[in-house]
Amino acid sequence: MDTAESATTVKKNSKFKQSLINFFTDLYKINQFILRFFREAFVPPFELKEIVRQCFEVGVRSFTLISVTGFIVGVIFTKQSRPSLSEFGAQSWLPSLVSIAIMRALAPLVTALIASGKVGSSIGAELGSMRVTEQIDAMEVSGTKPFKFLVCTRVLATTLTIPILSTYTGLIAILGGYLNVSQNEGTSWSAFIQQVFEPLTFVDFVASLIKSIVFGFTIGIVGCYQGYNSTKGTEGVGKAANGAVVTAMFLVFIEEIIIVQITSWFR
Amino acid sequence: MKKTQTQADHSNPVISIRGLKKSFQDYAVLRGIDLDLYQGENLVVLGRSGTGKSVLIKIISGLLKPDAGEITVLGHNMEQITEKELQDLRVRIGFSFQNSALYDSMTVRKNLEFPLVRNRKGITRAEINTAVETVLDAVGLSQTINQMPSELSGGQRKRIGIARTLILNPEVMLYDEPTAGLDPITCIEINDLINEVQQRYNTSSIIITHDLTCAKQTGDRIAMLLDGQFQRTGTFDEVFDTDDSRVKPFFDYNFIH
Ligand SMILES: Nc1ncnc2c1ncn2[C@@H]1O[C@H](COP(=O)(O)OP(=O)(O)OP(=O)(O)O)[C@@H](O)[C@H]1O
Ligand SMILES: [Mg+2]
DSSP states (O other), X not given: XXXXXXXXXXXXXXXXXXXXXXXXXXXXXXXXXXXXXXXXXXXXXXXXXXXXXXXXXXXXXHHHHHHHHHHHXXXXXXXXXXXXXXXXXOGGGHHHHHHHIIIIIIHHHHHHHHHIIIIIHHHHHHHHHHHHTTHHHXXXXXXXXXXXXXXXXXXXXXXXXXXHHHHHHHHHHHHHHHHHHHHHTOXXXXXXXXXXXXXXXHHHHHHHXXXXXXXXXXHHHHHHHHHHTOOSSHHHHHHHHHHXXXXXXXXXXXXXXXXXXXXXXXX | OXXXXXXXXXXXXXXXXXXXXXXXXXXXXXXXXXXXXXXXXXXXEEEOTTSSHHHHHHHHTTSSOOSEEEEEEXXXXXXXXOHHHHHHHHHTEEEEOTTOOOOTTSOXXXXXXXXXXXXXXXXXXXXXXXXXXXXXXHTTOGGGTTOXXXXXXXXXXXXXXXXXXXXXXXXXXXXXXXXXXXXXXHHHHHHHHHHHHHXXXXXXXXXXXXXXXXXXXXXXXXXXXXXXXXXXXXXXXXXXXSOOTTTHHHHHHHHTO
């Protein structure tokens, strides 16, 4: 009994130890992957055509969903904020509130989460199936650089495109907010826009931009890492796609918290 | 078509392997491989499923690292090779994958261009087109140039895979089961293609297979992988002139049933 108990404790212990070791080796591998990106991405020859193509892919894949979601977020947020403001008779602050919420937080976050789902998963699945069917090996043995052609282009594409998409989401959401406000308070477009831009500072724009860039980079790197290192077998592809979404979303939230904390020091 | 015997230059191995060992976890797949591939010959590697044939050529092309042993490929010691040298070396070696490994997202034309434009700096559009048409013609699939890999049959995919490696004019060809899963007539066509490549491009080749017709038609020399080592090498008749219970079933299955 006693020995059996201690045996299970040892087993538990070694299992815990093993998962801890796995965690740190993963961390090390991701680190190597990111370093490799910086080593290879900025050395010619550049796969410019492929980068442009990937940018379009990222944009096209998420465009519809982002448009719809952005608009709905704008309308709903405005609608839900109205009662609390009107309690203090402060409906006239509604445009400013909407603009701050959307530009500082909602637009980059919503865009990043949607892109994690749409873009991250498809990058993971695409590279995963290329790994499983030995297409990546085939590139390697023909003297071409698969990392550069597949990973660097995709990471650059998400890093460049997500900020643009975020800006677009913000504008669409504000448009949604405007439609709601003009319907209820009858505010004119010019008055609304003036109130929208009034509370926004330079720090807000820079912080949002940096945030979107970080999110874009994260989505690209995570998707590529999962796909590029996916294991053999078709289930490896599913795992890569799924892992890409879950990890990217998780990291996006963590980064959001960190960046908000840092920007608050500059305000 | 029976192969015309090629005179290989036995003083000049293009690939030389000594004491190669490779294990995965606890399972020793390759347990001391010695092998020479001579200039101009077709060497057939026979062996059962899972004996490590694919692993062997992946090690030769640097996709996998050996645990022990010395490997020299076209004068390069694979242990001391730098990344740049390895890349240049790989251009000189053609690798035809077991499952063809065509790039799904690209047309046949783009598949063939892919290695070419990235390895020949300053190549012109006209030169690229000529090269693509030449190799497609060599494998007899000119009409597929604008098709996607998903639209091709298994045999066609194999040939496009071979064409994609030929476009770089390799000195060494590694074929991983070129005839697996194909009908007998297509098999014969592929075998002829392999012999034609040997003549036309003057390549030295390793052909992995468990199809004895393929071995007989293409091989100048046969090496049989048994228990992680090459235990029988020689001409086709020499290898199968035995009562070894690990070798005989191969022959019986292919030619008696
Ligand atoms: N990357 C890998 N990781 C772990 N084990 C592997 C790996 N590659 C191959 N193996 C193992 O090595 C052994 C030999 O595999 P290999 O693919 O070389 O067989 P093969 O001789 O080519 O067989 P087949 O004729 O079926 O293609 C198998 O048992 C396989 O499980
Ligand atoms: Mg194999």
